[in-house]
Amino acid sequence: MYRFYLKQNEEQILLPVAPAELITQVKGESKKVELVDVGEGSILKEIGLRRISFKILLPAVQYSFVQTEGAFQKPIFFLNQFRQYKMSKKPVSLIVFRKLADGTELFSGNMEVSFEEYTVVEKGGEQGDFWVEIQLKEYRKITATTYCLKQQQNQMTLEETGVKREG
Numbered sequence: 167m168y169r170f171y172l173k174q175n176e177e178q179i180l181l182p183v184a185p186a187e188l189i190t191q192v193k194g195e196s197k198k199v200e201l202v203d204v205g206e207g208s209i210l211k212e213i214g215l216r217r218i219s220f221k222i223l224l225p226a227v228q229y230s231f232v233q234t235e236g237a238f239q240k241p242i243f244f245l246n247q248f249r250q251y252k253m254s255k256k257p258v259s260l261i262v263f264r265k266l267a268d269g270t271e272l273f274s275g276n277m278e279v280s281f282e283e284y285t286v287v288e289k290g291g292e293q294g295d296f297w298v299e300i301q302l303k304e305y306r307k308i309t310a311t312t313y314c315l316k317q318q319q320n321q322m323t324l325e326e327t328g329v330k331r332e333g
Contacts, residue, residue, distance in 0.1 A: 169233060170222075171261040172247070174254065178261075179247055182232045182239070185220035188262070192216050216304040218260065218279065226294025241296045248298070251281035257305040278305040 168184040193214040199207050224241035225232055232238065251258050257278040264272035279302040287297040314325045 167265050167267070169263040170220075171259075171263075172251070173259040173261060174251060174256060179239075179244070180233055180235050181222050181244070182225060182234065183223040184233070185222050187220065189219045190216055191219075215306065216277070217282075218277075218302040218304075219300065221297060221299045224296040224298060226296075241294070244298070245286065245296065248281065248284050248300075252284075258302075260302060279303060280305050 168188075170181040170184055172179050172181070195211040195214045197209040197211065199209060201207055224244050226241060228234070228238040258281050260275070260277050260279050262275045264274060266272065282301045282303050284301065285299040287299070289295070289297065311326060316323050316325055
């Protein structure tokens, strides 16, 4: 059994139905180069930001497979929350707990993400239920780099004192 939570600030929500699949895409930022008389080569760079996507059901009624903590929430509660995530321009924590059917815990995950986009789908014959396709991107905090100008023995030097990227 999987449990998917989204958390921003101190407000945490449990998605009512765990997605059937979770897709994590990891891209490299390597550059392809063409060299005369040598051919194609690669300049290896750091790993890119992970992209996470999944599709969830927001049920209109509390089916037997719906997961809740407290009262059952209607789809509009989650749709409003997703909109708030987009409007806040702040990262969201994606927390995934993984357990096998026998209760054995697998690994869990907690990643800061940006709520990149979501698509809401309503299907005929599923009155009141909503399907939501969600796309997230790993969030890495960027901070400004600061420099300090130092003079040593009639020579000025510039020393980096800040951090460019965290994580």
